[in-house]
Amino acid sequence: MSASTALHTDRYELTMLDAALRDGTADRRCVFEVFARRLPGARRFGVVAGTGRLLSLVRDFRFGDDELRFLRDERIVDAGTLDYLADYRFGGDIQGYREGELYFPGSPILTLEGTFAEAVILETLVLSVLNHDSAIATAAARMSVAAGDRPLAEMGSRRAGEGSAIAAARAAYIAGFAATSNLAAGRRWGVPTMGxxxxxxxxxxxxxxxxxxxxxxxxxxxxxxxxxxxxxxxxxxxxxxxxxxxxxxxxxxxxxxxxxxxxxxxxxxxxxxxxxxxxxxxxxxxxxxxxxxxxxxDSYGVGTSLVTGSGTPTAGMVFKLVARQHSDGAWQAVAKTSADKASRGGRKAAFRTRDDGVATTELVVVSDGFEGPARSSEHPDARALQVPLVVAGETDASFEGPQGVAAARAHHARVREELPVQALALSRSDPAIPTIFRDAE
Structure with missing residues (x-):
């Protein structure tokens, strides 16, 4: 096993776990969803990145002796919760948009289903990866659009934290950059290097x-x-x-x-x-x-602006509970209703509708809860956006490593071709296509 990522979390996730184990709600089946309420910077589309990194980090989310000792010494959780964490392994399901895919406000970028206990403690890890990498990939895609056929090289390692620099090089390559100056990104992710x-x-x-x-x-x-x-x-x-x-x-x-x-x-x-x-x-x-x-x-090298998201250093994604299961097996949609931060409850299935190959809407079908793969959108030219990433705790390895990066890069190039021409403008504007929510029949 690689180094544990179990403490890449916020304290309140473990205190919620501790309380849920005490009151008996820890084993309730839940659906959590990652989405962005808006596109930061009034950009016209976003790019999903970080998924392949995240999957390996989730697999390494285990509590070893050192992590458990820290939690005990700091009195963060009680002895019963320490026993639970000693055997922790995410055993649920994760589905989501492919890495390199485009997203829009309300897109269900990642969906986690499992018990409350096993899913809730992944929130910070999930958001820290997807918010950073997607912000970099979105900025990189805009630069790639501006550059046209001229190649771009990522050269921003000296303007970012050491781990972030590697992640930024990876995200930029997925979104259209041709190379990086960062050798660690070359070794770990197969990104071509230059300098x-x-x-x-x-x-x-x-x-x-x-x-x-x-x-x-x-x-x-x-x-x-x-x-x-x-x-x-x-x-x-x-x-x-x-x-x-x-x-x-x-x-x-x-x-x-x-x-x-x-x-x-x-x-x-x-x-x-x-x-x-x-x-x-x-x-x-x-x-x-x-x-x-x-x-x-003939070519460009980009550093500081790229690794800081060109003014938008985070994608603004959130991680929300959208459905939970009752003891009788029935699902109930749940959602926040607070002003400016309301969420939409229910499990989502997402599709991109197209007209002659050009994207027209982000269609999100909502239900309290259903089993199995995403349903057909009943649109003749729609493309299903979600794929299984983790099934019963087992990760699809094809999304990880250098082969996952290469596949994400190729996928991004394909889906960017679907964008309407106005999406390629660099000025601040509304999203290139609207997000439409529809209740499942």
Whole structure:
């Protein structure tokens, strides 16, 4: 077993468990749902990410001796609850949207069914993963839309916590980025890695030419040389003189990028380096990338804006109890009714209706509770959105690891093609398609 994730939780989840074990409600079958009330930042769609990470973390949600000792020493729960936790393993069912799928307000992104005791204590873990990764993936998708066919590289590890940096690289790759600078993401998740040299490399050497000659000797003429440590024009001329007209690329990390990129392209062509690519990496976000659409830029490197969600660092998802079972087996829908934070009770089955392949609505069918797979929406061109992720505590391994990341990336590329054209605009607006709730027949 990997390191336990059992204390990746908030205290109130365990105090609720403790009280439920005392009053006899711990074994009630319950349905919990993860959804977003709105799309933060008035964006037009969201992207689900983190599912594959979450599944492995749920599997490792076990209480070992160290975790139990901490709970006992801090007097967080009583002895009976410690005995329950010593044997804890999530044995319920989880279904949800595929990783890489699009979501909208009210989409039932993840549904957990199990006893109250086994499901409620997963709330913080579920939300911490999905809120972070989905925020990054949504920002990355917007940047990918702005970049068009030009590749994007994730370069934000130095602007995030060490674990978050790896998760961000993974999420960005799923949503359309081509590579990451983070080696841990490459090893763990199969994300292609890239990188050559920083300004420190040039400053280390006595001259810029010495630095370039050393880099070319090590990495070949196809490398990318960073040409703006000193004077950009001189840097480009030196780069071509050292590497020849077969130089792979130059990187620009400062200045008025549209103007600088245009000037560098002219200079490269004059020097005969017509195939040398230009990469830009200076504080980019989706709007800066869109502004460079007409510039002679071949690829982008994005750091700070990406790993902070480009101004929206969380997806705003919540985890709510939506149905519970009575002792006679009947299900009852339950929901909050508080102002501004009301939820919709009942188990949900979700479908995306389409017209000639273009998404038109997020159709959510609601019932008190039903068994089995999601029902047909009775729409001739609807696509079911939920898939089984965990069945009776057993995880579908195809969603995990590098193969799960590759599948999520491919799925995202497919479903983004369904979006209506207005969904690709970067301006603040309403969701690209409405969410419609319908009671089950």
């Amino acid at each position: 050559t040299a920083a300004h420190a490399w040039t400053l280390l050497h006595d001259t810029e030419e010495d630095a370039f000659r050393s880099q070319v000797a090590a990495l070949g003429a196809g490398t990318t040389l960073l040409v703006d440590t000193y004077d950009i024009r001189s840097g480009v001329e030196t780069a071509v003189r050292v590497a020849g007209t077969g130089l792979g690329g130059v990187r620009l990390d400062s200045g008025d990028l549209p103007t600088v990129a245009a000037d560098v392209r002219v200079l490269l062509d004059e020097l005969g380096a017509t195939d040398t690519r230009i990469t830009v990496t200076s504080d980019l976000d989706e709007f800066a990338i869109a502004a460079l659409a007409a510039s002679p830029v």
